[in-house]
Structure formats: structure tokens, C-alpha cells
Amino acid sequence: MATVLAARRLVPLWRDYLELTKPKVVALLVLTAWVGMMLATQGLPDPVVMVMATLGIGLLSGAAAALNHVVDQRIDAQMARTHSRPVAKGRVSSQQAIAFATSLAGGGFVLLYLGVNPLTAWLTLLSLFGYAVVYTMFLKRATPQNIVIGGLAGAMPPLLGWTAITGDIHAHALLLVMIIFAWTPPHFWALSIHRRDDYAKVNMPMLPVTHGIEYTKTAILIYTLILCLVCLMPYIVGMTGVIYLLGSCLLNLRFLQYAWKLKFAADDSTAMATFKFSIVHLMLLFLLLLVDHYFKVSALYVS
Template sequence: MLSRSLTFPSLADFWQLGKPRVVALIVFCAAVGILLAAPPPADWPRLLLALCGIGLVAMGAAAANCLFERDRDAVMRRTAARPLVRGRLGQFEAAGYAAALTVGGLWLLLQFANPLATGLTLATFFGYAVVYTRWLKPATPQNIVIGGAAGAMPPVLGWAAVSGTIPAEAAVLFLIIYTWTPPHFWALALYRRDDYARAGLPMLPVTHGAAFTRLSILLYSLMLFAVTLLPFVIRLSGWLYLAAALWLNAGFALRAWRLYRADDAQGDALARGLFRFSIAYLTWLFAALLADRVVQWLW
């Protein structure tokens, strides 16, 4: 067997370090923010490059997260196969990769967007990779509530790339993702609570127990139901989005209610199902926003 010093990381290792599935959802939400800001067709090539910049910085932040959390990842089953944990990548390689992606993405934003979008993207990188990962996550069970602000920024970044402003419409999109984040992550933490306990992370199920976490998920799902109606209220969207939001929220709230009513034996399976549904939920909710806008354009 070759030693670590004689092996070379593959492109797949670097690709995995950037958490491509998570970044794909980030880029999609940023793209929806761009399109809802209604840029003229002549700006689309420029904004596509700006969107690439947002994606590169997101991958850089993900790589930095993996670098900072490599010791915790090693004791968690969910993350034990990551390249840094397995030794397929070294710390200097990961740091260089994260820095190159981040600098490259910020350069694209500065060239093809504007200073506001660039500054907000840099602040988002710092908020996730440093404030959340290094400070909040190991310090408080409210880590995901406070740190969720960084994860809710993609549509704001997209809108700012178009207009150089942050209007109320962009703030509503931010609020949707911000409210969605706690029940999404707490569902994961419920069925992975032993992992988080071994890693010494004070996630809500570890510090306050499963029953309290299930109640918190239910309450946040009801808040999310209300928040996702705001695009219709402020006339950012129309009836198509409203119908989709009502349907998706009914599914989210029903799953949260079943999880709340479940005992510990059933809870893990229901939490896993809610976590998976929550990813599809956000994707389809933002797709409905976009589809609604397309319908308005056609009419």
C-alpha cells in the first residue's frame, strides 16, 4: 500500500470536499433570486458569471468547513468518509483549494456583479466557515438558529448581483430559508444525535432531548408555513406559487406533527424522512417562485 506521502488526491476528492450537492441547492436559490430581480436579457451572460462566482465561494466555504471540522468528522459516521478524514487530502491541499475557490469566486463577482454582492458573499463565507463552524457550532444549541443567517443568503446575493440593492422582496426570500433551516437541521440532528454527542457538539437533541427537539421542529414548521405566504402577500408571486406553498407546507407540517407525536422508537425514521423531505421542499418552493414568475411574464 502506498503511504500518504506517495499518493495524490483525485479530482473526485476535491469535488467531494466542496460539498457539491449542498452547493447545487445554494446556486439554485441564488439563481432564483437573480431571475426574480428581473434583469434585462442583455445582462444574463454577466449574471451567469456572477452566479458561478457565488457557487465557487460556496464551495470554498464548504471546503473550509471540512478543514476546520476534520477532527469532529472523524468520530461521526455521517462524515467519516470525507477526504480529509480518510487521508486522501492533506490540510495544506484543502486550505489551498478553499482559498483558490473563494478568491476566484470573489473576483468573478467583483468583475461581473458589483461591490455589494461581492461584500455580502465574502461576509457569508466568513459567517459560515468561521462564525458558525468555529464559534457557534461548538458553543450553543442555538448554533443553527444564529448561524442560519449565512445559509439563508443565496437569494439575497443573487438579487444584489442584479440590482446592487437589498429590497424587501429579497429580505422575504432570506426569511424563508432562515426559518426553514432549524427544522431541517434539527431533523438531521435527531437521528444523528449519537454522532453529535460523540463529537462533543451541543446540538439541540443532545442538550435538550428528543422530545423538546420534536416540539421545536413542529413550532418552526408552523412559523415556516406563515413566512412562506409572504411572497404572495407582498405580490412578489401569484396564485401558482400560493397553491404550491400551501401544498408543500401541508406536507411539511404533517410530517412535523407525526414526528412530534412519535415515541423515540419511531422518531428516528420519521426524522430521517422529514430531513429528506425538507430538501425537496425548499427546492420545489423556490421552483414554484420561479415558475410563477415565468407564468406572469408569459401572460
């Protein structure tokens, strides 16, 4: 009987530890890092380096997410969206979560340092510190501009992927960082509008709480316009071709349509619909970068 009960507990425990890593978020981060690796070279990158870099970046990203669960457990327990998280519910203790995060971070750093290059290892560790410490422990609780300033940590994966292959920092990689940096505020503020009451309940200074929902809608529209302009830059500097230009313009116009509706004709579902589309937007945008890289069309020709 004891063996059966232990086996039954093992599956939920495994799921709890997986949940600590925020696997959906990490998957999106790893996708952008992977695209950064592919864009860093004209051909195909070394598959061994790609695997090592993907694992290392994924492990350190998961570690940052696990630390976020520990730091935010009090507020997580009070919010409808997060109250059932493993640490908030007590299914995983703070000590267990910290030990798990430390193991992931240590393993990821060693993989990157020894199997990829020291620059990527240190930059990835710096990103972990930026998210888990600077953003989660300080900015998140200090200013309504938390997601704008702290968003830089979440925008780093394409640069990490690039440095994993080349060993240096390139301006094109920084453009990819700028795209995610501009994308983050409208993405997260749409969710924070939907969950405004939750954030108010825990005294979290998110923009809809401190400045109101209408102000936040205006900010989302402005940042979406900024995103549209930033997304043009890879084409302007010759990094990408027409496939990316046309595809990104269509994606950005659709994002702008959501932002416009949220500002001027919103219903109860618009904020969440905008948030969900923003995730699809980023995924497709980076896949477009990849397709354009290997099937680049430099200009439109009219005969």
C-alpha cells in the same frame, strides 16, 4: 507502471477535491441564488451577468464548504456520517484543503467584483465568513441555537442573486432570505435527531444532545409552523400570485405533516424522512417562485 498508478490516483483525488466543496449543498444554494436573479427583473436577466454570478457564488460557497472540512476534521473523523471525508481520512491534507479553498474564494470574489458588482462580491464573502468562521468555528461548538443563528449565512444566496442583477438590496429579496432562515432549523434538527448519538460522542451541543429528542421534535413543529407563515408573506405583499400561494401551501402542509408525525407518531425512519423531504420542499418552493414570476395569476376568479 508509475504512469498507470498516477492515473488511477488522479480520479479519486479529483473526487476528493470535489467532495470538499459539498457539491449537493452548493447546488441547492446556487439554485436559490439563480431564482433570486430571475425574480429581480421582470424580463430575463443579462445572461453574462447570470453566468458570472452563478460561478462566483458557487466558487465562494465551495470554498466555505472546504474550510468547514478543515475546521471539523477532528469531529468528522469520529462521526459515522462524516468519517470518510477527504480531510478527516487524510486523503487531502489541511494545507492542501486550505490552499484549495483560498483559490476558490479568490477566484469567486474576483469574478463577482469585476464581472458582477462589488456589493455582491462583499456580501458573498461575508456569507463565507459567517459560515466558515462564525458558525463552524464558534457557534457550532458554543450553543444549541447554533443552527438558528448561523443559518443566516446559508440563507443569503437569494439576496446575492438579487443584488447581482440589480446592484441593491430589496425587501423582496430579504423575504426570500427569511424563508430559508425559517426553513433551516427544522431541516437540520431532523438530521440531528437521526444522528444524535454521533453529536453526543463528539460533545457537539446540538439541540437533541442538550435538550433531548422530544424537545427538539417540538421545536421542529414550531419552526415548521413559523415557516408556513413566512411563506405566505410573498403573496401578502404582492410579490407573488396564486400559483405560488397554492403550491407553497401544499408543500408547507406536507412539511407540517412530516413534523407532526415526527412529534406524535414517529418511527425509526421518520426523522431522516423529514430531513430528506425538507430538501425537496425548498427546491420545489423556489421553482414555484420562478414559475409564478413568469406566469403570474394575481387572483382567483369565480364566475
